[in-house]
Structure formats: structure tokens, C-alpha cells
Amino acid sequence: MAAAPRKRPPAPAVAPQTGVLDILAALDSQDLFGGMFDGASWRPWRVFLGALFALPLDDEDAATYRHHTGRTALPTVPFREACLVCGRRGGKSRILGLIATYLACCLDHSSHTAPGETPVVAIIAADRRQAKVIFQYIIGILRAVPLLDEMIIDELSETVRLSNGISIEIHTSSIGAPSGRTFVAILADECAFWSTGDVANPDKAIIAAVRPGLATLPYSMLLVASSPYARRGFLFETFSRYFGKDAAPVLVWRGTTREMNSCIDLRIIEEAFEADPESAEAEYNANFRSDITAFIDRNAVEAVVAHGCIEVPPAVGTQYCAFVDPSGGSADSMTLAIAHMAPDGTAILDATRERKPPFSPEDVTVEFCTLLKSYAITRVSGDAYAGEWRRERFATHGIGYEVSSRNKNAIYQDFLPALNGRRVRLLDQPRLIAQLCNLERRVSRGGRDSIDHGPGQHDDVGNSVCGALTLVINDRRPALIRRDAMLLDNAPVPMPTWASCVFSTLIVGGDGMTAAAHFAYLDRQPLILLDFIYEPLSGGTIPGVYAGGEALCRQIGRIHRGHFVYLPETMRAFAKQQGRDAEAIPASYLADPAALAMTVAGHVAAGGVKICAQAASKAESAPLAGALDFRGGERIDDNPLRMAVLCGVALSIVQLR
Numbered sequence: 001m002a003a004a005p006r007k008r009p010p011a012p013a014v015a016p017q018t019g020v021l022d023i024l025a026a027l028d029s030q031d032l033f034g035g036m037f038d039g040a041s042w043r044p045w046r047v048f049l050g051a052l053f054a055l056p057l058d059d060e061d062a063a064t065y066r067h068h069t070g071r072t073a074l075p076t077v078p079f080r081e082a083c084l085v086c087g088r089r090g091g092k093s094r095i096l097g098l099i100a101t102y103l104a105c106c107l108d109h110s111s112h113t114a115p116g117e118t119p120v121v122a123i124i125a126a127d128r129r130q131a132k133v134i135f136q137y138i139i140g141i142l143r144a145v146p147l148l149d150e151m152i153i154d155e156l157s158e159t160v161r162l163s164n165g166i167s168i169e170i171h172t173s174s175i176g177a178p179s180g181r182t183f184v185a186i187l188a189d190e191c192a193f194w195s196t197g198d199v200a201n202p203d204k205a206i207i208a209a210v211r212p213g214l215a216t217l218p219y220s221m222l223l224v225a226s227s228p229y230a231r232r233g234f235l236f237e238t239f240s241r242y243f244g245k246d247a248a249p250v251l252v253w254r255g256t257t258r259e260m261n262s263c264i265d266l267r268i269i270e271e272a273f274e275a276d277p278e279s280a281e282a283e284y285n286a287n288f289r290s291d292i293t294a295f296i297d298r299n300a301v302e303a304v305v306a307h308g309c310i311e312v313p314p315a316v317g318t319q320y321c322a323f324v325d326p327s328g329g330s331a332d333s334m335t336l337a338i339a340h341m342a343p344d345g346t347a348i349l350d351a352t353r354e355r356k357p358p359f360s361p362e363d364v365t366v367e368f369c370t371l372l373k374s375y376a377i378t379r380v381s382g383d384a385y386a387g388e389w390r391r392e393r394f395a396t397h398g399i400g401y402e403v404s405s406r407n408k409n410a411i412y413q414d415f416l417p418a419l420n421g422r423r424v425r426l427l428d429q430p431r432l433i434a435q436l437c438n439l440e441r442r443v444s445r446g447g448r449d450s451i452d453h454g455p456g457q458h459d460d461v462g463n464s465v466c467g468a469l470t471l472v473i474n475d476r477r478p479a480l481i482r483r484d485a486m487l488l489d490n491a492p493v494p495m496p497t498w499a500s501c502v503f504s505t506l507i508v509g510g511d512g513m514t515a516a517a518h519f520a521y522l523d524r525q526p527l528i529l530l531d532f533i534y535e536p537l538s539g540g541t542i543p544g545v546y547a548g549g550e551a552l553c554r555q556i557g558r559i560h561r562g563h564f565v566y567l568p569e570t571m572r573a574f575a576k577q578q579g580r581d582a583e584a585i586p587a588s589y590l591a592d593p594a595a596l597a598m599t600v601a602g603h604v605a606a607g608g609v610k611i612c613a614q615a616a617s618k619a620e621s622a623p624l625a626g627a628l629d630f631r632g633g634e635r636i637d638d639n640p641l642r643m644a645v646l647c648g649v650a651l652s653i654v655q656l657r
Helices: 023-028 040-052 059-069 092-105 128-144 202-214 233-242 266-275 277-283 298-302 361-374 388-396 408-420 430-437 460-474 541-556 569-577 587-591 593-605 613-619 640-654
Strands: 081-086 120-125 152-155 159-162 167-172 183-189 221-226 250-255 292-294 320-325 334-341 347-355 379-382 400-403 424-427 440-443 449-452 501-508 513-521 527-536 563-567 609-611
Touching: 023 040, 023 092, 040 059, 040 092, 040 250, 059 250, 081 092, 081 233, 092 120, 092 128, 092 183, 092 221, 120 128, 120 202, 128 152, 128 159, 128 167, 128 183, 183 202, 202 221, 202 233, 221 233, 233 250, 266 277, 298 408, 298 430, 320 460, 334 361, 334 460, 347 361, 347 460, 361 388, 379 460, 388 400, 408 424, 408 449, 408 460, 424 430, 424 460, 430 460, 501 541, 501 640, 513 541, 513 640, 527 541, 527 613, 527 640, 541 563, 541 569, 563 569, 563 640, 587 593, 587 640, 593 640, 609 613
Parallel strands: 081 221, 081 250, 120 167, 120 183, 183 221, 320 379, 347 424, 379 400, 501 563, 527 609
Antiparallel strands: 152 159, 159 167, 292 440, 320 334, 334 347, 440 449, 501 513, 513 527
């Protein structure tokens, strides 16, 4: 919740000083910043400030300047842009706060701004918590100096308004960062770790968006500070382009933690090097990491994006697969991706879903299952997150959950050659593209590759998409039953007007779900799947099967041999207790489901089974088609609806003729 506004009486509209002091003189002035940066450990930073504002440097300071900038010539004009590549705890955030306070409060802006124009000091960081580090330094400086304290007229949790019209604001590193404003200073903190947002290179895009706002005030500054990370992005490119170049317009200053803050406890640095030398070399010695590289090239991603297409609706006769990245709902997103293989061998991404936290995992599971059923999918793959919970919740809604045999690292490694070979097609979704482009390859001390998102970033959408596409690519097994073989001229058949008999099969799954399939058998014509049931086992299950079959008989009208029900032998006793006669499903069908599937597959492929319009309509929201979407080598009997259909087709081949 925002703090209550802090009201002050109006202060002078210009700087509190009658004459403008340079920043080093302001550091020595007891009326301004005197005493705040007087220690010997601040000497390197005083040299940086002198170089930034092109103030005279003595021989010792000049040597410090050359060491940290790689330059030989001393600056003759102030810099408008500076980039600090410094180790952690070196003092860079506090120095940025000092510069921003000096520019905002100690200069007269009135001759450069129009009436009603509000110049801004913008603090941009990966998140608001990080941005508040500099913000609090600025507040602390303002409050510590009575002349500056009197300039505060409004103070909120993320904004301070000064009496000279300046506003100090917190922003985050996203495409919503401030643009179109007049800036006194832009403070870009820890930009090496900015999150991806909705573009592939947010640091460059954000800096490009705000830089024009620096043009109004001739002394405004863009100040970028960060400990280094990977060898890419705005920080690394600025360092590579300008460090050590005497004529460069950007001052690049590199310093280790120990160089910039001699008071740091050496044990902290030594322990960091013992724990992770590569990370410590970047964090404390200010060297960009050589063990981290970009995993995917943006050009490769753009080459396979179906521009303008954000989702492909389900198509009859297409077999789909899906991959889910579960989440508990408090930290990470829960994501889903659906894909299929095109006739030309291209893996097509059809749909994605992402639900960002906070959310109810149960509600999102219901939503995802509804989408899966619309694509006739009854099984989804995912990682081992949350143990049995995700298996049980998906099963409750008619979707089986299979733990992927490949971890995220293996999935990304499988995806890369398919991407580079243009054997995949992606949807035009900026967040997906950004997550793929920002994946990192890390090389461990043992030489093994690890692929993951960078610090403060996410790959939930990318993980599920790569999982679904690689499932399609790696699954070369032939489909045993194709749904399009059950159609007539790409459409379901109408309800028949006569039948030799109507019969039903009932199977109970190990998870307590039951499935029944109702068929119309017509002599010397294809078997017709009329309807089906998929529901939890209850006392009304068996009566419901009989009632459903009899209702279908009445719809058809002319039935020569009546209605028959086939149950597993273990279920016949329950039917008998309810006064129902039932035939037994042959035990061999249930004992060897693989052989059963092979028998039925050939009959379906030859056109021996068709689906009725009533069943096809119901299948749009229920998992019938997915039950028939299986391949050689897969487990057959884990889906009761699949077994009910297979048993019914087999009975029509062997016993009803």
C-alpha cells in the first residue's frame, strides 16, 4: 500500500544554492553532501565523478581513471552517458543515487522546460524491489540535507515530487518502462539481469525507448550500472564497444568489488570463489562470464514463426499431443502446449496456455483439461512436479498424466536441431519467442552442458512448447487407429434407421472411471459407434448402460435382434444382482490388450467402423477421439473408454457375425 503523501510548504522553484557547485565541491560542502562520502574507500568513486563531469584530476586520480576506463586521454567535456561494470557491494547504486540527487536538486531546470512539463529521474530495474535500493538512497540523501529535505512536497512509496518540478519515479524493465517523458536522469540498475518481458532483448529495447527523453535537458544523463553476467545484451555490447576508447561518447568504468570498496570483508569474496568460481569471477571481479552463452539464435526462431497466427483450431482426423509444465500457483506459471505432425514432417505448434501466479491449480487443471478434450487428447506429458497430485487431478477430469522420460535439459537439446533444421513451426507469440531466445547454455566445471533460463527470467511457456514439439518429433510409431478412418467423406454418419442389433460394452478402469460404448451392428455393413459414456463408477452405472442402449433402440426404430450388454466377468455378478442379463467380454481381450488393438486396428483402417453424428458431437467435449489416438508400443488398457471401444469392435468381428 502506498504511503500517505507527505506535504511540505513550497520551497524555492530553483536550486537551493545561489551558485551551482560542481559535484565534487558539493561533496565537500557541509550544506550539501559533506560527510557522506568522505572515507578513503570512496576515493575511486570521487575519481569517477570527476571524470564523468570532466573536472580536473591530479596525477594519482588520472592513474586511477586510466586503470578503470582503459583510456589514456583525460576527459575534456562531461559525459551524457556512463556505464558502470562493477562488482557487487562496490557502491555503484549509492553513487547513482548521489548523481541523480545532484542533477535533480542542484541545477536550475526552469530555462529548459515548458510550463507544466515534469522532468523525471527514472529508476529502472529488474523489479520494484531492486529499483527501491537506489530510490531509498536518494530519499536518504534528500532527508539528510536540510536544504534538500525542504524541497520534498509529495512522497509516496515509489514516487517523490520536488518543489522545483522534478519527479523521482520507480519503473521496471519492461516494455511499459517510461517513454515520451523529459528525463533529468535515467538510472538503469543491474541491467545484466533484467527480465525478458515480452521482447527478446528488453535491455536494448528499453534503453532505446527512453533515450530520446534525455534530449531536452543538455546536462541529463543515462547511467547504467550492473555487475556483469553473460557476454550479450546492452551492458556487454556497450562495454565491448566503448571500453578503452579515448574518443568514445560513453564513459565505461570497470572495477572489482575490492577496488571500488576497500572496506569489503575479504572472507565474503573468498567464500564465494570457493563455492562457485565462475559466478564469483563475474560478481566480484567484474568479468563477463565465458561459461554462459545464448542457446538459441533469434534468427532461427523468427524463421519458423507463423507470423500473424496465434492459435490453430483442432481439425478432424489430426492426432495431437500435449505437454504441461505444472505449478503450485504461487511462484511460477502453469503452462500447456499442444502440437501435431504435419504430412511433410513438420512439427506444428497449435495452441499454448499460460496462467501466471497467483492462481488455483485445480481451476487451471480444469481449464487445461477442457482445452485438451477439444483437441481430442486424453493423455498429457509433463515433469514429476508435485508427485501424485497432478496425476490424480488430471485423471479426475478424464486426462491421463504421464511423467516425461526426458528432463528439461534433454528436451531443449532435442529441440535445437529441429529448430535449426526448420522442422518446427511456432505460433506468433512474443512471450514464447522471448523465452526461447533468452535460454542460456552453461558449461559446468565438469564440462557438461546445462540449459535453462537466466536469473530473474522464466521459461515456463518455452518448456511446455519444446516438450510438446519434441514429443511429436521423437514419436515415429505408426498410429494404430486413425480417427479419419471412422468418417465417411470426412463426416460422421447419420443415425441409422434400422439395425440387426444394438449392443453395449462396459469397462471399469483402475482409477474408478467407467466407460461404455454403444454400437449398432448392421449385417454386411460397417459397425456404427452410436454413443459412449465416461464417468466415475457409481450404483447407477450399470442401469445407465442398459437405459442408454434401450433409448438408442427407440431412436433407431427397427431392431431385429434387440439390445445386448457385454461386461467383464467380474461385473456380471453386479448386473445379475440388479436383475440384468449380460454377456461376458472374452477374458482374452482383457488379458492381451495389445493383440486386441492390432486386431481392431486393421478392421478400422479397412473402413469397418464408422462414428455416428451423435457420438461425434459428444466427442467435441469428451475424450473419445483421444481414446482412439494411440500408437504401437503404448499401453492400451490404461484408458477404459479405449478398451470399451476396442472390445466392442472385436466382438462385432468375431461373435456377432
